Every structure is written in structure tokens, then in C-alpha cells.
Amino acid sequence: MKNKMTHMFYGVVIFTMSIQLLSMMRTALLAKEFGVSSEMDAFNLANLMMIAIVNIGGAAIPTVVIPFLATMPENQTANAKRILNSYVVTIMSASLFFLIVVYIAGFIGMENFRWQTNRPFYYMTYLLTFIMGAGQLFRMYSWLLTSYLEVEGKFIWIKVAGLVAALLNFLFLLLYVENLTIYQVALSVAISFLIETLVLAFFNRKWSFRFSFAFRSAEYRRLVRLTIPSLLGAIIYQVTILLPGMLGSYFGTGYISMMTYANQMISIFQVLLITNLMSMVYPNLSRSFSHSVEVGRVKFVQYLKLFFMIVMPVVALMIVIGHEVIAILFERGNFDSTSSHQVFIFLLFLLLALPLNVFKELTFKIFYSIGDTKTPVVNSSLSIAFQILFLSGGVFTLGVMTLMISPLIVAIFAALLAVIALVRKLSFKQEFIPVAKELAKATLNAALMATVVYIEKITIMTSSELINLILYVATGVIIYGLLTLLTDFKYIRPFLPGGSKKREEMF
Numbered sequence: 001m002k003n004k005m006t007h008m009f010y011g012v013v014i015f016t017m018s019i020q021l022l023s024m025m026r027t028a029l030l031a032k033e034f035g036v037s038s039e040m041d042a043f044n045l046a047n048l049m050m051i052a053i054v055n056i057g058g059a060a061i062p063t064v065v066i067p068f069l070a071t072m073p074e075n076q077t078a079n080a081k082r083i084l085n086s087y088v089v090t091i092m093s094a095s096l097f098f099l100i101v102v103y104i105a106g107f108i109g110m111e112n113f114r115w116q117t118n119r120p121f122y123y124m125t126y127l128l129t130f131i132m133g134a135g136q137l138f139r140m141y142s143w144l145l146t147s148y149l150e151v152e153g154k155f156i157w158i159k160v161a162g163l164v165a166a167l168l169n170f171l172f173l174l175l176y177v178e179n180l181t182i183y184q185v186a187l188s189v190a191i192s193f194l195i196e197t198l199v200l201a202f203f204n205r206k207w208s209f210r211f212s213f214a215f216r217s218a219e220y221r222r223l224v225r226l227t228i229p230s231l232l233g234a235i236i237y238q239v240t241i242l243l244p245g246m247l248g249s250y251f252g253t254g255y256i257s258m259m260t261y262a263n264q265m266i267s268i269f270q271v272l273l274i275t276n277l278m279s280m281v282y283p284n285l286s287r288s289f290s291h292s293v294e295v296g297r298v299k300f301v302q303y304l305k306l307f308f309m310i311v312m313p314v315v316a317l318m319i320v321i322g323h324e325v326i327a328i329l330f331e332r333g334n335f336d337s338t339s340s341h342q343v344f345i346f347l348l349f350l351l352l353a354l355p356l357n358v359f360k361e362l363t364f365k366i367f368y369s370i371g372d373t374k375t376p377v378v379n380s381s382l383s384i385a386f387q388i389l390f391l392s393g394g395v396f397t398l399g400v401m402t403l404m405i406s407p408l409i410v411a412i413f414a415a416l417l418a419v420i421a422l423v424r425k426l427s428f429k430q431e432f433i434p435v436a437k438e439l440a441k442a443t444l445n446a447a448l449m450a451t452v453v454y455i456e457k458i459t460i461m462t463s464s465e466l467i468n469l470i471l472y473v474a475t476g477v478i479i480y481g482l483l484t485l486l487t488d489f490k491y492i493r494p495f496l497p498g499g500s501k502k503r504e505e506m507f
Contacts, residue, residue: 008155012276015159020268022166024329027264028434029170030185032462035256038121039182044260046186047129051293052242053102054095054136061091061143062150063368064226064277067286069151083220088144090224094142098377099133128186135190138197142437145200150279157203163195176349191421218377226373244403247391251400258339258404261330262346266354267312274358277307280366286369293370293426300366301431304440306447307358312439313480315351318444328465345404353411355439363418366426375425379417386413445483452479 034040065084104127115123142161151160169192173185179189215221248255252358281303289296318325326340326347364376387410394402422428453476462468 005235008153008280012159012280013153015156015163015275019162019166020260020271022163022170024264024268026166026170026173027261028175028329029334031330031335032263033177034155034182034256034257035080035333035335036339038253039124040260041248041256042121042124042252043127043182043186044256045248046125046132047189048242048245048256048260049102049125050099050129050132050136053098054133054140060148061088061140063373064223065144065147066151067369067371068223069148073299075226079219083217083223084144085222087219087223088141089213090215091227092137093139094423095137097186099137102129103133124182128183129402131183131190138190138193142193142197142200145197148204149200152236153275154203154255155280160201161196161199161203162197167194168195172249178467190254191492211261226371227238228373241497243388243391244406247395250395251403254339254342255400255403258342261326261343261347262350265325265329265343266350269311269354274307274311274354274361278361282365282369285365289366289369296366296369297426297431300362301434303361304362304435308355308439308442309364309484311358312442312446313449313476315354316450317453317473318347318351320450320457321469322351324469324472328469349405349408352406356415357413358410360418363422372425375421379414379421382412383414386410391477417446435445441487445480445487448483449476449480452476467500 003045029466034043034439065087068084069080070358098152103272110126110181113119115126133411137502145291146158149155171187173180177185207403244259245256285303288299322344323340326343327337327354330343331337360379364379367373388407390409391402391406392421394406398405419432422431456475457472460471462471
């Protein structure tokens with residue numbers, strides 16, 4: 001029998017590609033209509049702020065809930081549902097509290113400093129936060145529903161919900177974007193989050209939410225104790241996202257939108273490849289470490305090799321053809337070639353940081369799997385402290401370049417902290433040797449592939465930019481595929497026809 005997880009991964013990738021395509025087409029529509037204007041800056045900054053605030057509570061949900069569900073006995077389903085519903089009440093109440101505090105602070109600022117007349121950008125941002133905040137609350141509840149489905153292995157249904165929401169949102173904008181204000185655009189995004197949540201709730205009727213207040217339960221209290229470090233880590237992480245956006249407004253109009261466009265492009269690969277695969281391996285990784293640390297170590301190295309094999313060619317190829325991708329997606333209307341160049345520079349450093357972030361995130365999953373939520377918080381705290389120092393010093397010396405290179409600098413620092421944590425907490429030593437070898441192998445293959453694509457790029461060109469791009473991507477896929485077959489045939493053999501038994505052993 002063919003391996004279910006492998007086939008499901010292929011299905012998830014197809015659905016995710018469709019979702020990301022719709023998302024990018026939506027972004028292209030907005031870029032054409034609003035470009036890098038102050039309206040787009042306000043929209044993106046409000047979105048960043050609301051994601052940061054709501055994620056303070058929401059980010060803890062998958063890291064705490066998935067290990068709880070993955071190790072829960074089947075005969076305890078009713079009790080687990082009561083405990084989790086109580087937990088959801090607590091987390092959503094905390095996020096709503098933070099949201100209200102921000103709204104009150106914004107109202108005070110608006111009244112005292114007369115933002116409507118003196119600071120129209122801040123006034124517009126403040127109004128947009130009301131719409132985006134409501135949407136993020138719906139998104140937060142959808143994470144809980146997603147966690148249930150992930151543990152049950154129903155990854156396809158998660159993507160179906162996302163596809164329905166993305167498709168409806170894109171169709172609405174396609175029909176009406178030229179007549180819409182930025183506030184109506186924000187409302188359409190918030191409604192798409194509500195639609196996604198409703199579809200997920202339909203697929204998740206087994207774990208339907210009911211208000212529950214089992215606050216005296218020992219298991220509920222354990223979940224809350226595990227959440228507190230995750231909560232602190234989420235605060236720290238969201239600051240790292242929000243701080244560059246705030247500084248972007250300091251350098252003038254357009255920089256927030258440029259960073260957002262670059263982040264949206266990198267998110268295609270993060271969601272399409274990294275997040276999907278991470279969500280699929282995390283329950284199994286958690287079970288492996290609950291079985292024994294030795295088994296977990298083997299799985300960690302195995303999964304990390306898979307991630308490197310996928311990430312490195314993406315990084316290399318996008319470095320070569322990133323300019324062309326940005327031009328085809330965004331360069332029209334109010335988005336010109338100068339904006340494309342600036343977005344590419346932001347994107348370049350995000351790409352270089354991607355493999356390091358993958359390593360850090362998979363390391364954090366290990367500690368969450370063994371119930372250690374403090375180590376990720378400590379590492380995150382040190383990373384944000386380092387980022388604040390770097391941004392504070394760099395803003396006055398390097399200028400806007402500080403914002404561009406900060407993702408890579410901070411990723412290097414965070415990866416070093418992750419290595420130290422693995423050595424100190426789990427006695428990782430020998431495991432780093434195969435990890436380094438696999439990273440070097442994937443990097444070499446990706447570099448060779450990128451060299452061939454670059455030569456093709458400067459020697460072979462057609463009259464159509466789109467056809468050129470398709471040729472470059474096809475060449476990259478073929479070259480990297482052949483190189484991987486030569487260097488890693490035994491590893492990828494389970495994914496080829498007839499390798500179902502090997503796939504079962506791997507996953």
C-alpha cells in the first residue's frame with residue numbers, strides 16, 4: 001500500500017500552490033492599484049500590528065495543543081474536549097484584552113495629538129486596525145481548528161478551507177478593486193478569514209467549540225503553564241516582525257509596502273514547502289521524542305536533510321531570477337522598476353535567512369515535543385535583544401540597509417543559539433556532522449543549478465518575459481533533479497515509484 005503521508009503531502013502542495021497563486025494575484029492587483037503609496041503602507045502596517053497582537057495568544061495554540069492531542073488516549077476524548085474548550089476561552093480572552101488595550105491607546109493618541117489633521121497616516125492606520133483586528137481574531141480560532149485536523153491527519157481539508165476563502169476574496173477584488181477604498185480592501189480580507197474559519201468548523205464538527213470553564217482541571221493548568229513561556233516567546237517574535245515595519249515608516253513612504261511585498265514572496269515558499277511539511281512532520285517528531293530521545297534525534301536529522309534538499313534550490317534559483325519574478329508579478333500601474341529593485345534587495349536577504357530559520361524552527365519543535373517551552377523563549381528573547389541593538393545602531397549608520405540585512409543577521413544569531421541549546425540540553429554533537437554534510441551537498445547542487453540557469457539567462461532570451469521565466473524554472477528543476485539523483489539516490493528512492501515501503505520507514 002502506498003504511503004499515505006507522501007501522497008497527502010503531494011495533495012497539500014497542489015492545494016497550497018493554488019492558494020499561494022491566488023494570494024499573489026491578489027497582491028499584484030493591490031500593487032497595481034495602490035503601488036507603494038501611503039494607503040498601502042497604512043494597510044500593511046495595520047495588518048502587521050494586528051497579526052503581532054493577536055498572535056501573542058494565537059501562536060501558542062499549535063505548539064501546546066498538538067503535543068497534547070498527539071499523546072491523548074482515545075478513551076479521554078470527551079475530557080480532552082472540555083479541557084481544550086476551556087483553554088481556548090482563556091487564550092482568546094487574553095488576545096482580545098491585548099487588542100482592546102491597543103485600541104484604547106490608539107484612541108488616546110488620536111484625540112491628544114489630533115492624528116486626523118496632523119498625522120493622517122497614523123489616523124488611517126488606526127482605523128484600519130479595527131477591521132484587521134477582527135479578521136485576525138477569526139484567524140486565531142482557525143488555528144485551533146487546524147491543530148485538531150493536523151493531529152487527525154486531515155491536511156487536505158485545511159487547504160480546502162484556505163482555498164475557498166482565498167478564491168472568494170480574489171474574485172471580489174478582481175471585480176471591484178478599482179472602485180474600492182483601502183478600508184473596503186481590509187474588510188474583504190477580514191471576511192475571508194471568517195469564511196475560512198466557518199469552513200474549518202464545518203470539517204471539524206467532532207471538536208466543535210462549546211464554552212467550558214474547567215479551570216480547576218490539573219491538565220488545563222498544565223496547558224496554561226506550558227503556554228506562558230510560549231506566550232512570552234510569541235510576544236518577542238512579534239516584536240521582531242513589527243519593529244522593522246515601524247522603522248520602515250521612519251524612512252519615508254513606500255518602505256513598509258516594499259518589505260511587505262518581499263515578505264509575501266518569501267511566504268510563498270515558506271507556506272508551500274516549509275510550513276506544510278513542518279506541520280506534517282511535527283506530530284510524528286513529537287511522538288518520536290516521547291518514545292525516546294535517541295529515536296527523536298534520528299528523525300530530526302532525517303527531516304532536516306529533507307528540508308535542506310527542498311529549501312536550498314529555491315534560495316539559489318530565486319537569487320538568479322528574483323528580478324524577473326518581481327517584474328512579472330508587480331511591475332505595472334503604480335509599481336515601477338525602481339520599486340522592483342528595492343523589493344528584490346529586501347527579498348535577497350530574506351532568501352539567505354530562510355535555511356537558517358528552517359533549522360531554528362525545527363529545533364524549537366524538538367523542545368516543544370519534550371515539554372520544554374522555556375528554551376525557545378530564552379533563545380527568542382536573546383534574538384530580539386540582539387535585533388533591537390542591531391536595528392538601533394544600524395539605523396543611524398547604515399540607514400535603510402539595516403532593515404534589508406537584519407533578517408539575515410538575526411537568523412545567523414538565532415541559528416547559533418539553537419546549536420548551543422541542542423548541545424547543552426540534548427547533548428547533540430555527532431548529529432551535526434551529517435547535518436553539515438547534507439547542507440553542504442544541497443548547497444553545492446543548488447549552486448551548480450543556479451550557475452546553469454544564470455548562463456541560460458544571459459545567453460537565451462525570447463520576446464516574452466513569462467516564457468523566459470518558465471524556461472529558467474524548468475531548467476533549474478531538471479538540473480537540480482538530476483544532481484539530486486546522482487548524489488542522493490538512496491534517500492530520494494522512497495519517493496520514486498515503487499518506494500512505498502521505504503517511505504513508510506522514513507515517516
